[in-house]
Amino acid sequence: MVLELQKPRPVWQIMFSTHHTDVALLYTVTGLSFLFMAGVLAMIIRTHLFFPGQGVLISDSATFNRIFTVHGLTMLFLFALPVANGIGNYLVPIMVRYKDMAYPKLNAVAFWMNPVGGALLWLGFADVSWVSYAPYSIIRAPGPAADMFIFGMKILGISSILSSINFIVTIIKCKHPDLSLRRVPLFAWSMLTVSLMTIIAMPTYAAALIMMLTDRLGVSGFFNPFAGGDPIAYLHLFWFTFHPEVYIFLLPAIGMMYEIIPRFSRKPLFSQASGVFAFVMLGIIGFASWGHHMYSTGMDFTTKTVFMIGTLAAVPASGMHVFNFLATMWGGRIRFAAPMKFAVGGIALFFSAGAGGVLNSAMPLDFISHGTYWVVGHMHLFLTGTIAFGFVAMIYYIFPFITGRMYSEKWANVHFIAMLWGTVQVFFTQHLLGLEGMPRRIYDYPADFTSWTQLNQIATVGAWILGAGFVVFLAQLIYYSAKGKPANMEDPFGLGGKYYYPVEAKNPHHHTGY
Amino acid sequence: MGHDTAEWVFVGVVIAVLLYVGVDSWVVQKEVEDIPADAETVQVTGQQWFWSFQHADGTKEVSTLHLKVGHAYKFEITSRDVMHSFNIPDWVVFEDAVPGHINHAWFAPDTVGTYPIQCREYCGLLHYNMRGSLVVEADTKS
Numbered sequence: 001m002v003l004e005l006q007k008p009r010p011v012w013q014i015m016f017s018t019h020h021t022d023v024a025l026l027y028t029v030t031g032l033s034f035l036f037m038a039g040v041l042a043m044i045i046r047t048h049l050f051f052p053g054q055g056v057l058i059s060d061s062a063t064f065n066r067i068f069t070v071h072g073l074t075m076l077f078l079f080a081l082p083v084a085n086g087i088g089n090y091l092v093p094i095m096v097r098y099k100d101m102a103y104p105k106l107n108a109v110a111f112w113m114n115p116v117g118g119a120l121l122w123l124g125f126a127d128v129s130w131v132s133y134a135p136y137s138i139i140r141a142p143g144p145a146a147d148m149f150i151f152g153m154k155i156l157g158i159s160s161i162l163s164s165i166n167f168i169v170t171i172i173k174c175k176h177p178d179l180s181l182r183r184v185p186l187f188a189w190s191m192l193t194v195s196l197m198t199i200i201a202m203p204t205y206a207a208a209l210i211m212m213l214t215d216r217l218g219v220s221g222f223f224n225p226f227a228g229g230d231p232i233a234y235l236h237l238f239w240f241t242f243h244p245e246v247y248i249f250l251l252p253a254i255g256m257m258y259e260i261i262p263r264f265s266r267k268p269l270f271s272q273a274s275g276v277f278a279f280v281m282l283g284i285i286g287f288a289s290w291g292h293h294m295y296s297t298g299m300d301f302t303t304k305t306v307f308m309i310g311t312l313a314a315v316p317a318s319g320m321h322v323f324n325f326l327a328t329m330w331g332g333r334i335r336f337a338a339p340m341k342f343a344v345g346g347i348a349l350f351f352s353a354g355a356g357g358v359l360n361s362a363m364p365l366d367f368i369s370h371g372t373y374w375v376v377g378h379m380h381l382f383l384t385g386t387i388a389f390g391f392v393a394m395i396y397y398i399f400p401f402i403t404g405r406m407y408s409e410k411w412a413n414v415h416f417i418a419m420l421w422g423t424v425q426v427f428f429t430q431h432l433l434g435l436e437g438m439p440r441r442i443y444d445y446p447a448d449f450t451s452w453t454q455l456n457q458i459a460t461v462g463a464w465i466l467g468a469g470f471v472v473f474l475a476q477l478i479y480y481s482a483k484g485k486p487a488n489m490e491d492p493f494g495l496g497g498k499y500y501y502p503v504e505a506k507n508p509h510h511h512t513g514y
Numbered sequence: 515m516g517h518d519t520a521e522w523v524f525v526g527v528v529i530a531v532l533l534y535v536g537v538d539s540w541v542v543q544k545e546v547e548d549i550p551a552d553a554e555t556v557q558v559t560g561q562q563w564f565w566s567f568q569h570a571d572g573t574k575e576v577s578t579l580h581l582k583v584g585h586a587y588k589f590e591i592t593s594r595d596v597m598h599s600f601n602i603p604d605w606v607v608f609e610d611a612v613p614g615h616i617n618h619a620w621f622a623p624d625t626v627g628t629y630p631i632q633c634r635e636y637c638g639l640l641h642y643n644m645r646g647s648l649v650v651e652a653d654t655k656s
Contacts, residue, residue, distance in 0.1 A: 061639055129636045135613060136596040140562075140638055225614030231597055232612060274521065296599065297610045298617035301547055305540060312532040319528040323521055358532065362539040364546055367608045371599055371634035437603030439634045442642035446630075 018104035020089045023111050025402075027086030028395075030114060031079050032477075035388075037122075038074035039470055041067050046426070046463035049456050052447040061443035065127040066145075068441060072130035073149075075383065076249065077156045078118045083391050084252035085111075085163050088191040090398070091259075092167060095188045096175035101166045110166070113159035117152045124148025129441060131242075134223035134234040138215045150213050157206050164195035164202075171195075186275040190255025193283040194248040200287070201248070205241035208234060232297055239290035247286040247314075250382060251279060253390025254321050254350075257343045260393055261325050264340035265332030266495055270324050278320040285314040295366045304363050311361040318354050322347060337493050338412035342393035345420050349385025353378060356431060374434025377427040384423050384466070392419070392473065399477075400492035405484030407476050415476065418469030425462025429455050549620045553588035556581070560591070560598035560611035563640035565631060577646040579631065582653040586622040599635035602648050610635060623650040 014022045045068055048057035058064045089107065093100055101107045126149035128137045137146055171192045175184060184192075212234070214220040221227025223234040262269040269275070288310030295304055325347050334340065356378045359365050369375060392415075399407050433455045438445060445452050488494075556579070557568040567575045581587055591600045593611040600619070601608045609619040631646035 061642060065636075065639070065641075127638075133597050133636070136636070136638055140596055225612075230614060232615070271518075271521070296608055296617075297612060298615050301543065304543070308536060308539060312536050315532055316525050316528050319525060320521070323524045327520065358535055362535050363543040364539055367546075368606055370608070371601075437601075437630075437632070439601070439632060439641075441636040444642050446645070 016108075018100075018108045020093050020100045020104065020107065023101075023104075023107050024086045024088075024090035026111050027082045027089060027114070030118075031082035031086055032474075034074050034078035034082070034118060036470070036474060038071050038079060039467060041071040041074070043463060043467050045071065046460045049445075050460040052445050052449075052453055054444050058443070062127060064443040065129070065441070066125045069127055069129050069149075070121060070125055073121050073153075074118070076130065077153070078114065078121070080249045080383070080387055081156075081160060082111075082114055084191075084194070084249075087256060087391070087394055087398075088167060088187075088252060092170060092188050092191055093174075095185045096171055097179055098170060098174040098176065102169035102174050103166050106162055107166050110159045110162040113155050113162075117154075117156035117159065120148045120152030120155065124152065131238060132212070133238075134212065134215070134229075134231040135225060137212060138224050139226070143216070147213070147216065150209050150216075154206060154209050157202050157209070160198050161202050161206075164198040167191050167195040168199070182276065183272070186258035186269070186272065186279070187252070187255035189276055189279050190251040190258075193279045194251050197244045197248050197283050197286065201241045201244040204237050208237035208241075211237075232294070235294050235297060236290070239293045240287075243290035243293065244283075244286045246379075246382070247282055249387055251282070253346065253387040255279075256390045256394040257321075257325060257346060260339045260343045260397055262328050263495060264335045264337065264343070264493070265329045266335065267328060267332035270327035274320050274324050278317040278324070282314055282317040285310065285317065289314060289361075292361055292366070295363060296370055308361055308363055312358070315354065315358060318350070322351055335493060335495055337396075338407070338409060338416065339393045339397035339493075341412075341416045342389045342396065342419075345416065346386050346389030346393065349381050349389060349423060352428075353381035353385055356381065369434055371439055372434035373430040373438045373440060376440055377430030377434060380427045380430070381423070385427065389419070389423075395477070397493075399481070400487035400489070403481040403484065404487060404489065405480060405482075406487045406492060407480040407484055411472055411476050415469045415472040418465050418472065422462050422464075422466025422469055426459045426466060427462075429459040429462060433459065549588050549618065550586045550622070553586035553620050553622075555588050555590060558589045558591045558600050558611070559594060560600060560633065560637075560644070561594035562596065562638055563633070563644040565600065565633075565644070565646045578649060579646065580649045580651060581623060583623055583626050583650050584653055586620060588618060588620040591617045591619065596637050597635050598633045598637050598644065601632050601634040602629055603632065604629040605648075608634065623648075626650050626652055 014025060017023065044057060045064070048064070050056065054060070058067065089101060124145040126141060126145040128141045128146055128149060132149065171184065171188055172181070175181070211220065211222040215222055215224050215227070215229065221229040223229045223231050225231060258269065258275060289307055291299065291303060291307030292311045360369050360375070360378060396407060396412060433452065436451050436455065438452050445456070447453070555570050559566045564577055567579045589600065589607065589609070591609050591611045592615060593613040595613060597613070598611040599608065600611050602621070605621045605623060607619050607621050609617045611617070627650055629648040629650070631648050633641055633644035637644065
């Protein structure tokens, strides 16, 4: 297929290509590179927080503040979205039986905006935190770092909008005439939903970024209270985008699980209709809950209640996906290869993340958890526990199709155990840290808070285990793509039954000769 | 239809749990936000990177706040510069300090002791050290 490692193509041919499989590869490889860069930052943070006291690993709080900012920005915008785009670019045209994405050149342009945006974020290394609240980002955050942050995020946001347009047109307009939208695979539905959500949500943040920039320049006073503005306005604009955005991060991973779970259960999907309904419902209701990030900003009771209802209303949609997966697996003859392990592990962590989220959405309980490590634990259970697990599952699944070789199942087991154990140990512990009152984004904590020290140490050890799992993953990807046993391309996972794989989809544009 | 019944039951259970969470939250939050009329006002000002307080009688304190046990206090919280968040975790006092706004929180401590005050909204260099102390002491007058 793409890499044809037996007969390699020159790298520049892939870099300048506009074919969807090549752009997919570019997105996925750069996305994974940024994953490891941000992962190193995370290891630095967690190791530093092993002991209370300054200078444990990071010399000063200014550096610490920059490190956690860039860690968050990189994981969200340079890893999660690009890898989803990568897998989407690879599979969606195949799934809708079209030859490429609707706009191949636009596709390549949108990809290349990612390294540019990433360079701005990393070279600037701002300290604003990924949410960059006003007034700090306006009246205190030093330039040029904060200005490079604004420009970097602006470019990444535009890239997101452009690739969303591509997915929407490809799926709706370019799909094969014999294929009804209802029967398009659920992974493509997840990409369609997040693309529509991006078009609606992202422009708000793009506007907020421009307003932040003009405020910083002193020519406007949107969010600067000392120029007649209101910081809460920034929060509304930010969270109006970024609450839907968290569903945009999540849904492609759920869509990937829909590719894996029915096949590895050797059973048809329980309900395509439920999956479609759940994606669309989440896509719509996801816009009704942004204020739950702002409960403590001085909102009146009625407004808080409305946002709580909007938050809770989106939960059944996620529940429907969990049910769909479980009902699909029930009675199946499950092949627990690495893709299935990670998919099922991801569902279990998804459920626990959601359960914690229901507690956050309860107004009074949020006053205990907001701004503490509870939220850090909660969001990472979604990000690492669901999204990363889903992506890893998908990467193991398509590995033989792209490289023609099999990864090592034994090392994948080591990776799985380390990643599952590590994820639980860090992020469940952080929920407890939050209940103990430890705030987020703090460089140091009082040495006499012994429970904080102990819980931080447990969390850090968990992070090391998780990191070790990722190192095994990286080694797997590199070594076995060159030295792995040639895969049985008819049925690399030994599922039996050719109809299980998308390779044989009735797509006239894709040839299956290896 | 048997195939769909299980799903309806599942979704029904999820919705029931969410309804319970929503209704209970509504009830509890209503109580929490009901500030007693006799609550004494304490003005709280956050700024990079310390808290300052002004009592109803005009006395000012910096970083350490002395209050009396068994009394209700209402905080009027604001900021001089960037967003902060005033938090006394042991008493679940928590509300953002936003420049240009005055936010309210209240509590009625019923146990003497010393309790940490911290900032829970990232506010820059010394956010981690924006700590104070609440000292709840016995009421020596009445």
